[in-house]
Amino acid sequence: MAAATERAAAALQTSQRVAVLLGAGISVGSGIPDFRSPGGMYDTLRPDLLTATPAQRALMARDPTAVVSWTIFRENQLPYLELRRPFILGINEGRWKPSLAHYFLQELQDRGKLHRCYSQNIDGLELMTGLDRSRVVTCHGSLGAISCEFCGKPADRDWFTSALRSSIRDIYGTDDSAPKTSTPISCPACGRPGLKPSTVLYGRSLPGDFFEAMEADFPSTIDLVIVVGTSLTVSPANQIPCLAARDTPRIVVNMEPVGEDLGLDFASKRDIFLGGACDDSFANLLRELGWSSTFASKPAGERRQQHQQHQQHQQNAEQEVAIEALLVKIKDQARSKELGLGARRVLLSDMLDSLRHLEHEIDADQWLYEEQPLLN
Ligand SMILES: [Zn+2]
Structure with missing residues (x-):
C-alpha cells in the first residue's frame, strides 16, 4: 500500500464534500493544552485548590471531568470558573491564534471541498480562520458567548470577563491582581449565579444544530471524513466516522491511532492514519497535494x-x-x-x-x- 500521506492526498483530490471532526489535539499547536493528554487539564486537575465541599472534591478526584459537569455546577459554580478563568480571559484577549492545521480547513473551503466542520473544541480557533460560520457546528458550544445555565439568557461578554477577573480567584498563581477568595457572579436576568461561557457541561444536552447537521450529512452526502486531534471517546460526536457510508474513506490525523474500537481499521484500504503533530501532518499533506505555494501566499x-x-x-x-x-x-x-x-x-x-x-x-x-x- 502507498504511504499514508500519499493515500490521504489521493482521497482529498477526489473528494468533494468533506466532513471534518475536530478535537483538542488540533489546538495544541496553538498553545492550548489537550485536556485528555498527559499534562492536560484532567491529568493535572488539583481538586484541593478549588473552592468546593469535601464531597465535591472527592467527586472531582474520582472523575476529573466532574469539574465541568452539570452535577457540580448546579450546586457550586466556583470550581468551573476557577479552573477556566485563565482560559476564558485568554480567549477574550485573543491570546491564542489558529495554527496551520486550522488554516488547512479554510484551504479545503476555498477549494470547494469542505462541507461541514464538526468541532468539539470550545476555543473557537477554527472560526478565526475565515471559515464560513454556517459550515461549522460547535458540538460542545463556545467560549466566545456568555449565557446563564439556569435561565438561558445571554450576557455581555466584556462585562462577564471583567466580573470574572475581579470575582474569581486565580488557582494557577499567575495573576497577582486576582482576589484571594472567589465570589459567585450573579446573572443580571434571574439573579442566580449561573453565568458562564455557553459551552456544554457534561450531563447537559448538545445543541440542536449538531443533530440536524448529522442527519443532513450522513450517510450519503459526505464523501470523505477527516478526524483531527480527538481521542474519539466522547459520545455522540465520536459516532461521526461510523455514520459515513461503508466505502467512504476516513483519515485520522492524531498523535496516536484512535477509533479502532469503533470499527476504524488502518490496515484496510478504507482508513488512513497520519500520526504525529497535526500541524506537521497537514504541512505534509499540503506538499503532497501541491497546495503549499497557494496556501502560503494567502x-x-x-x-x-x-x-x-x-x-x-x-x-x-x-x-x-x-x-x-x-x-x-x-x-x-x-x-x-x-x-x-x-x-x-x-x-x-x-x-x-x-x-x-x-x-x-x-x-x-x-x-x-x-x-x-x-x-x-
Ligand atoms: Zn440567569
Whole structure:
C-alpha cells in the first residue's frame, strides 16, 4: 500500500464534500493544552485548590471531568470558573491564534471541498480562520458567548470577563491582581449565579444544530471524513466516522491511532492514519497535494508564519533566561567550598551538559524555523 500521506492526498483530490471532526489535539499547536493528554487539564486537575465541599472534591478526584459537569455546577459554580478563568480571559484577549492545521480547513473551503466542520473544541480557533460560520457546528458550544445555565439568557461578554477577573480567584498563581477568595457572579436576568461561557457541561444536552447537521450529512452526502486531534471517546460526536457510508474513506490525523474500537481499521484500504503533530501532518499533506505555494501566499499563511516567528522569539527568550540562570549556578558552584573537589567536578560536568543541551535545542529550533519553514 502507498504511504499514508500519499493515500490521504489521493482521497482529498477526489473528494468533494468533506466532513471534518475536530478535537483538542488540533489546538495544541496553538498553545492550548489537550485536556485528555498527559499534562492536560484532567491529568493535572488539583481538586484541593478549588473552592468546593469535601464531597465535591472527592467527586472531582474520582472523575476529573466532574469539574465541568452539570452535577457540580448546579450546586457550586466556583470550581468551573476557577479552573477556566485563565482560559476564558485568554480567549477574550485573543491570546491564542489558529495554527496551520486550522488554516488547512479554510484551504479545503476555498477549494470547494469542505462541507461541514464538526468541532468539539470550545476555543473557537477554527472560526478565526475565515471559515464560513454556517459550515461549522460547535458540538460542545463556545467560549466566545456568555449565557446563564439556569435561565438561558445571554450576557455581555466584556462585562462577564471583567466580573470574572475581579470575582474569581486565580488557582494557577499567575495573576497577582486576582482576589484571594472567589465570589459567585450573579446573572443580571434571574439573579442566580449561573453565568458562564455557553459551552456544554457534561450531563447537559448538545445543541440542536449538531443533530440536524448529522442527519443532513450522513450517510450519503459526505464523501470523505477527516478526524483531527480527538481521542474519539466522547459520545455522540465520536459516532461521526461510523455514520459515513461503508466505502467512504476516513483519515485520522492524531498523535496516536484512535477509533479502532469503533470499527476504524488502518490496515484496510478504507482508513488512513497520519500520526504525529497535526500541524506537521497537514504541512505534509499540503506538499503532497501541491497546495503549499497557494496556501502560503494567502494572508492566512502569512499570519501563520508571523505567528511562528513570534513563538520562536518567545522560545528563544525563555531559553536565554534558562542559560543565564545556569551560568550563575555554574559560577557559584565553581567557587563554592562546601563540597570537595571531586564532587564539585561531577556537579559542574552535569551542569555543563545541561548547558550544551540548551544550546543544541536553540540550534535545532533555528534550523527548524529558518532552514525548513513549515510552509515551503
Ligand atoms: Zn440567569
